[in-house]
Amino acid sequence: MHDHAPSGIRGASNRRLLAISLSITATVMVVQIVGAALTGSLALLADAAHMFTDAAALVIALIASLVAARPANDRNTFGYQRAEVFGALVNAIILIALSVWVALEGVRRLLEPEAVEVAGGLMLVVAIVGLAANAIAMWLLSSAQRRSINVRGAYLEVLGDLLGSVAVIVAAIVILTTGWMPADAIASLLIAAMIIPRAVSLLREVASVLSESTPQGMQVAEVRRHILSKEGVVDVHDVHVWQLTRGAPVFSAHVVVDDDAVRAGRSSEILASLQNCLAQHFDVEHSTFQLEPAGHVEHDTHA
Known part of the structure; x- marks a missing residue:
């Protein structure tokens, strides 16, 4: 099942979306730094620091996106998509x-x-401005983050900023209505608590890609069933599935073909059928199959 392609500004390239988000983030960061200096709010300063980190991360994401767009060559045969990771x-x-x-x-x-x-008054105004800006940035990145681990990293950071702005708003209201100053520090601790799970989740996904684990949501047993259901296929072994980056799975397998199909010259037909199956059912654009006659089975030593 595929997402419908977004239209308008959300349908722009990843690099353009990241650049727009960077502009929004940098502008709000300056506003929050000034606001933190004028109000003495740690929560605003923490949110401003988070914005600064987001701005740096978006710059990194833009650079990675540019590098990832470079074509493959003899030294980097898969291209530079791993730069996003x-x-x-x-x-x-x-x-x-x-x-x-x-x-x-x-x-x-x-x-x-x-x-x-x-x-508290000025703190509340600045926090509301931050909330609005983060909501716009999240809306811009919401579609692209499903297709790119790099954009997802930026999206998660903007999400953290939005939740941080909500915490700052609540703290400002508490200070305005009760005069209880520790609310500001508590909001800061909440911001820190919201950051850690997202960071760990992103690290786990990066580790999965770098360790060449099977992409999340892809069942190797199901892939095997699809391959074995093709006419002329006798067996499949040495199946490997990994991903270069989010949304870029790679597949390879040895497929044993019936001798009659080989003699009839149907190998090309079977190969095309297998590649179409992987592309249509599992969104695998890059698949490699080694077709073998029934009497030849050479298993991978790492299988």
């Missing part, structure tokens, strides 16, 4: 470092609640 890895590391800093500073503020007076 390394970009996502950098994003995940940045997220973890950010969450540690925010958590430490939040605890310090809780232990010294009288150290800082926070201006």
Whole structure:
């Protein structure tokens, strides 16, 4: 099942979407830094730091996207799509470092609640501006993030910013209505707590790609059943499935073909049928099959 292609600005290329999101993020980051300086809010400063990290991550994502678009050559026969994975890895590391800093500073503020007076009114206004900007950036990236692990990394960071803005808004309202200043530090700790699970999830996905594990959602047993259902196919072995990056699975297998089909010259027909099956049912654009006569079975030593 395929997603319908988005129209309008959301249908733009990944690079253009990342560039637009970067512009939005950088603008709001400056607003939040100024707001944090004027209000003394740690939550706003944490959100601004997250925005700064997002801006850096989006730059990394843009660079990775440009590198990934380079064509394959004799040294890099699959091209440079794996660059997106390394970009996502950098994003995940940045997220973890950010969450540690925010958590430490939040605890310090809780232990010294009288150290800082926070201006709740201006804090609320700046947080609302951040919420609106993050919502727009998420909307822009929502479709492309399903197809690219690199864009997904940027999308997750913008999602974290949006949730962070919500936490800042709640803290600002508490400060305005009750004057309870620790609400600001608590909001900062919530931002850190929201960052860590997303970072771990992204790291897990990166590890899956780099370790060449079977893509999530693809069942090798089901692929085998489809292959064996083709006329003229006797057996299939040495099946390997991995992915270069999110949405780019690669498949290879040895397929044993009936001797009668080989003598009848149907090998090309069977090969085309198998490749079409992988493309249509499993979205595998790059598949390699080694066709073997029934009397020849050479198993991969790593199988």
